[in-house]
Amino acid sequence: MGKLKGLLRRIYRSLGGVSEGPLFLLRQGFWPGYERAEERSALTVATVYRCIKILSDSVASLPLEYQRLDGDVFRTDHRHPLAPLLEIEADTSVSAFDLKRRAIQQVLLDGNAYIVPVYSVEDMAITRLVLCSRGTVRHDTLLDRYIVSDPEQGLQGTYDESEVIHLKGLTQKPTDKTGYGVLAFAAKTAGIAVAGDKETLHRFSTGGTVRGFVTNEKSGVNIFNDYHDGELRNAATDLDSRLNNSGDNIVALPGRADFKQISLSSADMQFLESRKFTVLEICRFFGVHPSFVYSDTSSNYKSAEQANVAFLSHTLNPMLIEIENEFRRKLIPRELWPYRRIQFDRSGLYACDLETKAKYESTLLGMGYTVNELRRMNNRPAVNGGNEVMVSANLKTLNQIRQEGNQGGNLNGQEGNDDKETVA
Numbered sequence: 001m002g003k004l005k006g007l008l009r010r011i012y013r014s015l016g017g018v019s020e021g022p023l024f025l026l027r028q029g030f031w032p033g034y035e036r037a038e039e040r041s042a043l044t045v046a047t048v049y050r051c052i053k054i055l056s057d058s059v060a061s062l063p064l065e066y067q068r069l070d071g072d073v074f075r076t077d078h079r080h081p082l083a084p085l086l087e088i089e090a091d092t093s094v095s096a097f098d099l100k101r102r103a104i105q106q107v108l109l110d111g112n113a114y115i116v117p118v119y120s121v122e123d124m125a126i127t128r129l130v131l132c133s134r135g136t137v138r139h140d141t142l143l144d145r146y147i148v149s150d151p152e153q154g155l156q157g158t159y160d161e162s163e164v165i166h167l168k169g170l171t172q173k174p175t176d177k178t179g180y181g182v183l184a185f186a187a188k189t190a191g192i193a194v195a196g197d198k199e200t201l202h203r204f205s206t207g208g209t210v211r212g213f214v215t216n217e218k219s220g221v222n223i224f225n226d227y228h229d230g231e232l233r234n235a236a237t238d239l240d241s242r243l244n245n246s247g248d249n250i251v252a253l254p255g256r257a258d259f260k261q262i263s264l265s266s267a268d269m270q271f272l273e274s275r276k277f278t279v280l281e282i283c284r285f286f287g288v289h290p291s292f293v294y295s296d297t298s299s300n301y302k303s304a305e306q307a308n309v310a311f312l313s314h315t316l317n318p319m320l321i322e323i324e325n326e327f328r329r330k331l332i333p334r335e336l337w338p339y340r341r342i343q344f345d346r347s348g349l350y351a352c353d354l355e356t357k358a359k360y361e362s363t364l365l366g367m368g369y370t371v372n373e374l375r376r377m378n379n380r381p382a383v384n385g386g387n388e389v390m391v392s393a394n395l396k397t398l399n400q401i402r403q404e405g406n407q408g409g410n411l412n413g414q415e416g417n418d419d420k421e422t423v424a
Helices: 002-014 022-027 037-043 046-060 082-087 096-109 187-205 225-246 271-286 301-331 346-350 354-366 371-377 398-423
Strands: 064-070 073-076 089-091 112-119 126-131 137-140 145-150 155-160 165-168 212-215 258-261 340-344
Touching (some): 037 046, 046 187, 046 301, 064 082, 082 096, 096 126, 096 165, 112 145, 301 340, 301 346, 354 371
Antiparallel strands (some): 064 073, 064 340, 089 126, 112 126, 112 165, 137 145, 145 155, 212 258
């Protein structure tokens, strides 16, 4: 053990003083081929798998656009060299969708995702956005730099803090430069869920066989104790074999032998209630409503709508803002921050909810949007007369109502006089 500690200490010093230390590198999978059994077991839990998938897919499905200031509004610039990397292909054989999805998965599992922009030597134009493999990036807190060793992606060297896009999870201290994955905090809950799945498999595979003792009545003095004990052991072995292998439902016990159960049934253990509780606990850790993981919680349209709004505002939107801020900070020069930005198109969140989308567009039309602007948002061609701004005429000021009332009174008075003259 002392030699192993010495080896780790020498490796730690050769790395230049990595903040978390060698034991952290072991846990994070620093050496190639190392995988954490806890993570693989947790991903076999349906709730954990679904939470990670819905979060990563939701972020990846939103278009990430490069925008420039045009007058008073930001417009998407599809001609910029960065635009195709954000919208279509981030790296060789890696789509922009896959880059965003894998980055969010690494943040949820490992707590950190590192994206290295690669520039052309000829004109220094950005050509690739490379997502580093897991466990290939280390942060030096003393010099505030990243040490990358990723032969699979062709990256090797030391990068300044401004040269690496770093997406991180929850940190324990304000000064922490690395984050922690959700499973680092939900380890106990995920462990309970894994144990529940194993127990379910065991109970179904054995047909719900219970455990217990085989005994008999011992009254008075018996000089054949050893003989009787051996027979009881043989009877117990035979009983266990017949229950597990033969599939017999009714088994006769020899002589005066009796069976005393020591295991608890599923009802006694509140087994189903515990499994339902772990679903809610895992959803709390990931910030996902139980209805999104197909839990059998009672819900109606109103509660489902509120759950969707809470998911967008409290879970998804903070992740989007973090990505936008980090990409803008690392890919756009400081002097261009007021005039350039990288932002998600959040309108895709309502693409499949036609009723909400119709209400949203009607509201925009009443706020001063033109018909052609709304048609452009839906990739529709412009129409004649669609550039006129329309305003809702339902609301009127008190002065307008008084003027209309006065005009109406005058008209009524004139009509009355005309009638009198006609009668006369």
